Amino acid sequence: xxxxxxxxxxxxxxxxLKVLKGIDLEVMxxxxxxxxxxxxxxxxxxxxxxxxxxxxxxxxxxxxxxDLMDLNTNLNALxxxxxxxxxxxxxxxxxxxxxxxxxxxMTVKKIKRxxxxxxxxxxxxxxxxxxxxxxxxxxxxxxxxxxxxxARALCMEPEIMLFDEPTSALDPEIVGEVLDVMKKLAAQGxxxxxVTHEMAFAREVSDRVVFMDNGVILEQGSxxxxxxxPKEARTREFLSxxxxxx
Amino acid sequence: MKKxxxxxxxxxxxxxLTGAVLGALxxxxxxxxxxxxxxxxxxxxxYILAGICGLFILMALAALAVKLSRWKSFSATAFKSPAxxxxxxYFSYLLCVAVLLLFIDRPLMSFAAMANSSSSAxxxxxxxxxxxxxxxxxxxxxxxxxxxxxxxxxxxxxxIAFVLALFMVTLRIQKPDxxxxxxxxxxxxxxxxxASIYITIIRGTPMMVQALIFYYAGFGIFKGTGMSVxxxxxxxxxxxSGLITVSLNSTAYLAEVLRGGIxxxxxxxxxxxxxxxxxxxxTMIKVVxxxxxxxxxxxxxxxxxxxxxxxxxxxVIGCMDLMYATTSVSGIYFKALETYCIAAVFYLIMxxxxxxxxxxxxxxxxxxxxxxxxxx
Numbered sequence: 001x002x003x004x005x006x007x008x009x010x011x012x013x014x015x016x017l018k019v020l021k022g023i024d025l026e027v028m029x030x031x032x033x034x035x036x037x038x039x040x041x042x043x044x045x046x047x048x049x050x051x052x053x054x055x056x057x058x059x060x061x062x063x064x065x066x067d068l069m070d071l072n073t074n075l076n077a078l079x080x081x082x083x084x085x086x087x088x089x090x091x092x093x094x095x096x097x098x099x100x101x102x103x104x105x106m107t108v109k110k111i112k113r114x115x116x117x118x119x120x121x122x123x124x125x126x127x128x129x130x131x132x133x134x135x136x137x138x139x140x141x142x143x144x145x146x147x148x149x150x151a152r153a154l155c156m157e158p159e160i161m162l163f164d165e166p167t168s169a170l171d172p173e174i175v176g177e178v179l180d181v182m183k184k185l186a187a188q189g190x191x192x193x194x195v196t197h198e199m200a201f202a203r204e205v206s207d208r209v210v211f212m213d214n215g216v217i218l219e220q221g222s223x224x225x226x227x228x229x230p231k232e233a234r235t236r237e238f239l240s241x242x243x244x245x246x
Numbered sequence: 247m248k249k250x251x252x253x254x255x256x257x258x259x260x261x262x263l264t265g266a267v268l269g270a271l272x273x274x275x276x277x278x279x280x281x282x283x284x285x286x287x288x289x290x291x292x293y294i295l296a297g298i299c300g301l302f303i304l305m306a307l308a309a310l311a312v313k314l315s316r317w318k319s320f321s322a323t324a325f326k327s328p329a330x331x332x333x334x335x336y337f338s339y340l341l342c343v344a345v346l347l348l349f350i351d352r353p354l355m356s357f358a359a360m361a362n363s364s365s366s367a368x369x370x371x372x373x374x375x376x377x378x379x380x381x382x383x384x385x386x387x388x389x390x391x392x393x394x395x396x397x398x399x400x401x402x403x404x405x406i407a408f409v410l411a412l413f414m415v416t417l418r419i420q421k422p423d424x425x426x427x428x429x430x431x432x433x434x435x436x437x438x439x440x441a442s443i444y445i446t447i448i449r450g451t452p453m454m455v456q457a458l459i460f461y462y463a464g465f466g467i468f469k470g471t472g473m474s475v476x477x478x479x480x481x482x483x484x485x486x487s488g489l490i491t492v493s494l495n496s497t498a499y500l501a502e503v504l505r506g507g508i509x510x511x512x513x514x515x516x517x518x519x520x521x522x523x524x525x526x527x528x529t530m531i532k533v534v535x536x537x538x539x540x541x542x543x544x545x546x547x548x549x550x551x552x553x554x555x556x557x558x559x560x561x562v563i564g565c566m567d568l569m570y571a572t573t574s575v576s577g578i579y580f581k582a583l584e585t586y587c588i589a590a591v592f593y594l595i596m597x598x599x600x601x602x603x604x605x606x607x608x609x610x611x612x613x614x615x616x617x618x619x620x621x622x
Contacts, residue, residue, distance in 0.1 A: 051521055053517050053520065053521065055424055071424070071425050075425070076523050076524070076525050077523070079520065079521060079522070079523040080522070080523030081523075082521070083521075083522075084518075084521035084522075086514060086517065086518065088512075088514050089514075090512070090514035090515060090517060090518035091518070092515060092518065092519070092533055093515065093537055094533070094536045094537045094540070103522075103532060104519070104522035104523060104524055107524060107528050107532060108522065108523045108524055108528070149518075152518075152522070153521075153522070156522055156523060
């Protein structure tokens with residue numbers, strides 16, 4: 001089987017600060033990969049480079065066999081197939097919940113309103129927000145906003161979903177409702193790359209855990225390997241902070 | 247309504263003091279000479295109303311005497327009993343009505359009578375305010391035409407400027423994209439520079455100078471096509487050139503307003519739209535502009551109000567706005583100060599009501615929705 005995403009020697013600097021120092025990563029279809037690591041280790045930047053919200057300086061990103069770094073690649077066409085969920089939700093403030101979900105399918109894929117709304121309602125019900133389709137997106141709680149954001153991404157029927165710390169802006173009581181939706185999505189076989197600080201989630205749901213430190217992938221493997229018996233001292237040190245109280 | 251009932255039922259402080267002052271004013275007004283328009287004249291009604299004022303003053307004096315003699319135990323006296331408080335309260339309401347009636351009958355009606363007689367006078371009456379009424383009445387055609395022109399120029403000018411500003415700000419915010427070829431990069435650079443230079447020049451020069459330049463430039467262009475002066479005046483009228491001046495001037499200011507509005511939109515909105523596969527252009531049209539315009543509405547309303555006032559400089563090119571009309575009236579009657587005071591009042595009325603309207607619109611559109619303070 002071909003990997004859906006293949007990253008090779010990816011490098012990225014912000015000014016003089018080198019954030020990514022040669023990243024190699026492959027993600028297979030249907031795989032759930034969690035990227036963990038300390039803040040500033042380059043996790044989010046890596047994720048944002050995958051759908052070109054940041055342009056990497058050098059290296060290659062192949063998505064379904066097409067090189068995203070090639071200047072002739074139609075990025076908008078590929079971005080449609082890559083869903084993204086942000087830490088800050090980023091719901092469109094000028095739209096209600098349903099319109100948030102139907103806007104992109106209608107403008108980008110030219111789908112008829114009725115059909116787009118049916119799809120949207122299906123996905124909104126899937127994240128447990130069937131009763132909120134006409135709500136003002138600004139007035140929802142954080143957890144509800146993030147679930148709308150997931151439904152919005154799903155409405156484009158992406159082949160892979162990127163999650164950029166989806167629960168970091170939520171209070172501990174609300175985190176669960178978003179993680180449940182993500183677990184359900186993983187169970188349905190969605191390919192997912194999740195940048196997260198939720199170690200329990202990473203341990204339970206992911207097929208592979210990637211530990212990033214200081215711009216490189218230091219260690220990767222099954223959750224059992226990484227959490228159970230980390231090879232690198234830095235991984236052990238990082239995880240001890242999270243696992244102490246378990 | 248409920249508020250009013252509550253107000254009437256509530257005890258108020260300083261009833262005697264305020265009542266006594268009002269009563270004194272009432273008696274003073276009742277002793278004024280009745281004007282032609284006075285509806286009570288010297289009838290007994292006046293004496294009854296003045297009597298109410300007098301009675302209240304007497305009651306207030308009595309209260310004062312008791313208060314002075316029993317400084318410490320005043321609250322134990324009859325004046326502080328609930329019944330007396332109630333009586334004094336309702337009496338004070340009666341007093342208010344009486345003073346209001348007196349006010350309408352004497353000062354207000356004499357003012358109206360003065361305005362009436364000055365307006366219909368055959369020659370300029372004496373005194374500042376009577377002259378103003380005389381000028382207002384005799385120059386009414388001028389003022390009406392001037393106000394109508396000013397309103398049209400401000401309204402149309404702001405609308406046209408808004409549309410142009412949308413184009414201008416679109417040019418202004420063009421940034422070269424990673425995938426653009428050299429031609430697109432060059433065009434974007436040209437567009438951005440044009441917008442930036444335009445905004446700098448327009449904002450850095452007075453509108454009066456712009457008006458003169460546009461007028462004479464337009465005149466010259468039409469002259470070049472071989473038209474006669476009469477023909478040019480029909481096409482390139484003072485109104486049209488004034489309107490174009492205001493529009494082009496406001497475009498620069500509104501473009502900056504809109505740019506501020508666009509920059510105030512969270513970058514995450516753009517990222518979310520782009521991550522869904524929307525193009526830069528679709529993102530602008532569907533996500534950024536609607537929010538930016540909505541946020542800019544108070545500032546756009548402000549620009550409209552500024553245009554009402556600043557269109558006065560168009561009188562230099564002979565545009566028949568309120569300022570030009572005022573100057574004409576003052577030239578006819580040789581009363582400059584009075585005429586310009588009338589113009590000031592008209593401008594004030596226009597700007598004040600426009601600002602009320604703008605506030606109502608922003609409230610209706612809910613421009614600043616209060617978001618929950620926490621991210622959750």
